[in-house]
Amino acid sequence: MKVALCGLGEIGQIHLRAIRESEADLVAVCELDRELAANSVGDEVSVFADVTEMIETAGPDAVDICLPHHLHVPVAVAAMEGGCDVLLEKPIAVDLAGADEISRVAAETGRRVGISHNQVFFGPHRRLREMIDSGELGEIRAIYERLWMGGKYGGWREDSSQVGGGLLMDAGVHRIYMAEYLGGPVRSVSAVMDKPRSEDAFAITLEYESGALGVIQGGYHGPDGVFDDRIEIQASAAMVEVLGCEAFFEGDLEGEPRLRYRIGGEWADDTVTGAWDESVIASVQALLADLAAGRDPEVGLAEGRSAVAVVEAAYRSAETGRAVAIGELNERNS
Numbered sequence: 001m002k003v004a005l006c007g008l009g010e011i012g013q014i015h016l017r018a019i020r021e022s023e024a025d026l027v028a029v030c031e032l033d034r035e036l037a038a039n040s041v042g043d044e045v046s047v048f049a050d051v052t053e054m055i056e057t058a059g060p061d062a063v064d065i066c067l068p069h070h071l072h073v074p075v076a077v078a079a080m081e082g083g084c085d086v087l088l089e090k091p092i093a094v095d096l097a098g099a100d101e102i103s104r105v106a107a108e109t110g111r112r113v114g115i116s117h118n119q120v121f122f123g124p125h126r127r128l129r130e131m132i133d134s135g136e137l138g139e140i141r142a143i144y145e146r147l148w149m150g151g152k153y154g155g156w157r158e159d160s161s162q163v164g165g166g167l168l169m170d171a172g173v174h175r176i177y178m179a180e181y182l183g184g185p186v187r188s189v190s191a192v193m194d195k196p197r198s199e200d201a202f203a204i205t206l207e208y209e210s211g212a213l214g215v216i217q218g219g220y221h222g223p224d225g226v227f228d229d230r231i232e233i234q235a236s237a238a239m240v241e242v243l244g245c246e247a248f249f250e251g252d253l254e255g256e257p258r259l260r261y262r263i264g265g266e267w268a269d270d271t272v273t274g275a276w277d278e279s280v281i282a283s284v285q286a287l288l289a290d291l292a293a294g295r296d297p298e299v300g301l302a303e304g305r306s307a308v309a310v311v312e313a314a315y316r317s318a319e320t321g322r323a324v325a326i327g328e329l330n331e332r333n334s
């Protein structure tokens with residue numbers, strides 16, 4: 001499969017590695033920063049500054065999009081209309097209308113779309129999902145997730161119109177799709193935030209369709225270098241902790257077990273390993289393999305839209321002071 005990559009910034013570099021180490025052929029890149037492009041791919045492939053020109057000239061089968069959020073919909077639409085499948089970094093779009101536009105064009109053109117929700121491919125998270133599926137934890141009653149970061153990012157992330165919000169719409173999206181990956185569909189959302197839609201701090205409670213409760217707390221105000229993204233589960237027969245996906249990458253938890261659980265009386269460590277960058281590579285390679293095989297991607301339009309719906313519900317709840325049902329948003333957007 002011929003793949004073209006848009007955006008060679010922080011995450012684009014890891015996608016570049018993933019594509020190079022996969023069965024797919026990198027045929028072109030699209031990057032405005034010519035020096036960055038030259039340093040990244042040299043003469044290996046042609047460099048473009050316009051996605052439509054790149055598709056017409058290089059003729060890729062799939063376009064991998066690692067661009068700021070406000071460009072996800074127009075570039076994904078251009079790729080599908082140019083006859084390509086799409087692999088898109090999170091979030092699928094800055095709002096539900098954008099997510100629905102991508103689904104509409106995918107249906108019209110018959111193209112497939114994979115969303116890189118990379119933490120679904122983090123070894124300890126997959127192991128936790130297996131433990132849930134096996135029934136050994138009993139019934140999930142509560143899921144707690146943290147996102148405590150220090151050192152605020154700059155660049156396009158300072159412009160909420162490009163991000164589609166603040167911290168929640170950026171790194172927070174990982175917490176949202178993980179909440180659904182582990183707990184299933186969310187019924188309703190309540191939230192408080194410092195500045196909804198350009199937030200630096202938030203606390204969210206989720207009511208799952210299963211009846212379980214979720215709590216997600218996030219903030220940018222930690223000491224420099226901190227990245228606490230652990231997940232804890234309380235279930236009828238067990239307690240489980242996953243000590244972060246990005247925390248290990250930042251070097252904060254070196255030597256600690258990734259996953260600990262207490263089933264019965266004793267805490268035990270699981271030997272599962274994994275790292276944030278490995279999860280990005282695994283995600284990109286799994287989605288590319290799905291697209292190459294003509295399969296619907298493991299993480300696709302439904303999961304991408306659902307995460308944005310929960311974020312939108314959290315914004316509306318923070319703005320209105322009341323719980324917002326996901327069904328209510330779906331009715332308004334149908």
Ligand SMILES: NC(=O)c1ccc[n+]([C@@H]2O[C@H](COP(=O)([O-])OP(=O)(O)OC[C@H]3O[C@@H](n4cnc5c(N)ncnc54)[C@H](O)[C@@H]3O)[C@@H](O)[C@H]2O)c1
Pocket residue numbers: 006007008009010011012030031032033036049050066067068069071089090091116118155156170280
């Ligand atoms: N999965 C993860 O853990 C993770 C981590 C970081 C970023 N991301 C996501 O990846 C995406 C990109 O984020 P980033 O941190 O890599 O951003 P970045 O700013 O580091 O990189 C973006 C790149 O896109 C280029 N660019 C901007 N507009 C362009 C255009 N019109 N055409 C071609 N190139 C253009 C910029 O020059 C830059 O090199 C976002 O969706 C973000 O949420 C995901």
